[in-house]
Amino acid sequence: ARKAALAASTGPGATSDGHKVPLLANVGGPADVPAAVEAGAEGVGLFRTEFLFLDDSTKAPTEEKQVEAYRQVLEAFPEGRVVVRVLDAGADKPLDFLTPTDEPNPALGVRGLRSLLDHPEVLRTQLTALAKAVEGLPVYLEVMAPMVADRADAKAFADACREAGLQAKFGAMVEIPSAALRARSILQEVEFLSLGTNDLAQYTFAADRQVGAVSRLQDPWQPALLDLVAMSAESAKAEGKSCGVCGEAASDPLLACVLTGLGVTSLSMGSASIPYVRATLGKYTLAQCERAAAAARAADSAEEARKAAQAVLSGE
Numbered sequence: 001a002r003k004a005a006l007a008a009s010t011g012p013g014a015t016s017d018g019h020k021v022p023l024l025a026n027v028g029g030p031a032d033v034p035a036a037v038e039a040g041a042e043g044v045g046l047f048r049t050e051f052l053f054l055d056d057s058t059k060a061p062t063e064e065k066q067v068e069a070y071r072q073v074l075e076a077f078p079e080g081r082v083v084v085r086v087l088d089a090g091a092d093k094p095l096d097f098l099t100p101t102d103e104p105n106p107a108l109g110v111r112g113l114r115s116l117l118d119h120p121e122v123l124r125t126q127l128t129a130l131a132k133a134v135e136g137l138p139v140y141l142e143v144m145a146p147m148v149a150d151r152a153d154a155k156a157f158a159d160a161c162r163e164a165g166l167q168a169k170f171g172a173m174v175e176i177p178s179a180a181l182r183a184r185s186i187l188q189e190v191e192f193l194s195l196g197t198n199d200l201a202q203y204t205f206a207a208d209r210q211v212g213a214v215s216r217l218q219d220p221w222q223p224a225l226l227d228l229v230a231m232s233a234e235s236a237k238a239e240g241k242s243c244g245v246c247g248e249a250a251s252d253p254l255l256a257c258v259l260t261g262l263g264v265t266s267l268s269m270g271s272a273s274i275p276y277v278r279a280t281l282g283k284y285t286l287a288q289c290e291r292a293a294a295a296a297r298a299a300d301s302a303e304e305a306r307k308a309a310q311a312v313l314s315g316e
């Protein structure tokens with residue numbers, strides 16, 4: 001029965017009453033594209049470009065090599081949306097040519113956009129390669145920066161995109177609580193937000209995502225995390241802009257309904273999760289998702305939040 005339900009789950013993501021929530025894929029490069037297409041992804045919500053850089057940690061891949069990889073992903077989604085994240089190096093993904101080796105707390109150090117602002121030539125090459133890769137393709141390209149802390153970060157990134165002549169929407173990831181708290185200010189510089197709930201949980205709870213002993217605090221059902229998601233989504237709505245989720249949270253079907261109820265406008269996840277999320281979302285109305293979201297936020301722990309949302313959605 002489960003298989004039949006999944007097979008019946010095709011088409012765009014939406015609640016049972018037709019509120020659209022595009023379901024997008026997280027990919028690491030061209031090799032992940034077939035699975036995304038197979039799962040019926042409506043595009044890519046997170047292209048983690050750092051995988052292109054991990055082959056050789058001593059230098060950046062050439063512009064030509066980058067153009068080739070970006071083009072292969074962009075070509076796979078004609079008329080679709082592809083959100084490319086510029087290089088997110090540092091902390092758990094160090095690169096010899098970019099990442100300082102003498103930091104006591106690499107997760108709090110020079111990583112993500114911070115590395116790129118310290119090495120503008122690396123960012124420039126990446127943006128130029130994207131501008132060349134998208135030329136002549138009907139895809140909607142969006143480019144976003146990881147680890148945006150404030151409006152100055154968002155402006156520096158948007159300026160770099162404009163200087164590279166990139167015809168795309170520019171966005172900021174919300175992975176640091178300061179970005180969620182001041183989302184409206186960040187949205188003065190960029191056109192969309194994308195919540196990276198893995199890092200947002202790490203920085204909200206001061207709990208290293210690589211340390212198993214604190215994994216309880218990495219649970220994306222934590223009501224404090226849901227509050228920051230709601231704050232970001234409400235800010236985007238007030239500015240007439242979009243706010244997606246591309247962290248692991250989006251791949252939990254029940255949580256995907258809650259995120260929708262919090263006002264998130266798209267969900268991006270590993271391709272294998274897309275059919276499950278599509279099937280579950282399609283069972284409930286937007287109003288039910290909103291009630292489940294309110295119940296989850298009223299809870300005092302991740303476990304209670306999950307139970308409260310489940311109770312609302314199963315009509316208990």
Ligand code: PEP
Nearest residue numbers: 196197198199246247248
């Ligand atoms: C996140 O932090 O939630 C995210 C999507 O980025 P990554 O997992 O690649 O850090």
Ligand code: MG
Nearest residue numbers: 175196198199
């Ligand atoms: Mg992240």
